Amino acid sequence: MHRFTCIFILFSPLVLCCLALSQPPSEPETxxxxxxxxxxxxxxxxxxxxxxxxxxxxxxxxxxxxxxxxxxxxxxxxxxxxxxxxxxxxxxxxxxxxxxxxxxxxxxxxxxxxxxxxxxxxxxxxxxxxxxxxxxxxxxxxxxxxxxxxxxxxxxxxxERFPESLAFLKRLVPEVKRLALISDASPTGAPVVQRIKALAPAHGVEVIASLETDDFTAWKAFVTRVQNRADALAVVVYHTLRDDSGAHVPAEEVLAWTTAHSRLPDMGFWPWAVSQGLLCSDAISxxxxxxxxxxxxxxxxxxxxxxxFPVAAPRTGQPCINKARADELGLTVPAHLTKTARLFPAMTARATFSSPPN
Structure with a gap:
């Protein structure tokens, strides 16, 4: 049950008149x-x-x-x-x-x-x-x-532009063959995970592990576990996770922890995911x-x-690179990509997190 608190204030007729005069004009019906x-x-x-x-x-x-x-x-x-x-x-x-x-x-x-x-x-x-x-x-x-x-x-x-994003990742890390895949358990994430799993073999990668969860502890355990098994990490969405007390974990905190504790090249599917710390994406606009x-x-x-009007799926992509993440992973961004991709120079602050694993 939702509780609402109502506050009643008594106004003099003069105040009421002034309030009425200060109201914006009504919207034209046309x-x-x-x-x-x-x-x-x-x-x-x-x-x-x-x-x-x-x-x-x-x-x-x-x-x-x-x-x-x-x-x-x-x-x-x-x-x-x-x-x-x-x-x-x-x-x-x-x-x-x-x-x-x-x-x-x-x-x-x-x-x-x-x-x-x-x-x-x-x-x-x-x-x-x-x-x-x-x-x-x-x-x-x-x-x-x-x-x-x-x-x-x-x-x-x-x-999501999975084939395009994978191809873009391989321009930075050509040897990617084994992919770990992680997402929250939201309605947004589930169909994306299904489509990536179906498409991966045709594009030369194997999804060696995947997880859909709203449990931040399980998320952290998965990221830690795949460090020596995968060549790259695909992060779908990360907005509905909760900690052990049931409190919502802000998306920026989830991604900051993930990139601080992972040495895997990572890709996302939206520009904001790259701006918040993932390495790259040929992103959905x-x-x-x-x-x-x-x-x-x-x-x-x-x-x-x-x-x-037919239902459509606009397919324009937006290549994105987080230059700070590339530097952190020891990757060189080819000069021609810096001219065509959108570059994000900053990483999410990590003051509360320990160093990434060696």
Missing amino acids: HPKVMLLHSYHESNPWDISVEEGIRDALADEYYIPDKNITLKSFYMDTKRRTSREWKEDAGKMAREAIDRLQPAVVIALDDNCQEYVVRPMGKAGWAFVFAGVNRDPEEYGIISNRENPGGNITGALER GYDQGYYVGTITSYILGGQSPGD
């Missing part, structure tokens, strides 16, 4: 409304990059927030608060927010939105455009045909995901049906 429904939280780097792409796409189609469009955000915060009870409560609050706003389009970001909002509301007539979906959308029952969705739902799939669905949203606002 402005279309769009809700940005986030599975995660406001400071999450993925959400920030996707929203930037959405806003730029809308602006390029002459939809300017607060001028001729109303854009509202709702954050379900399911990456830091991971219990089923919280997700159900957050989904209920999101559905109620949609009912209150009455938006022309709901842009629903990432998998938990699909499970707890789009699935139960999909047949109610709302126009939904999803992005950042790692599972197959058919599993949620929100579409049945990707090429011709029909109806009121379409969107963009988020697909959250901005491109956002720009794609923002463009579709503008067409829907112009009168087209969501079902007219």
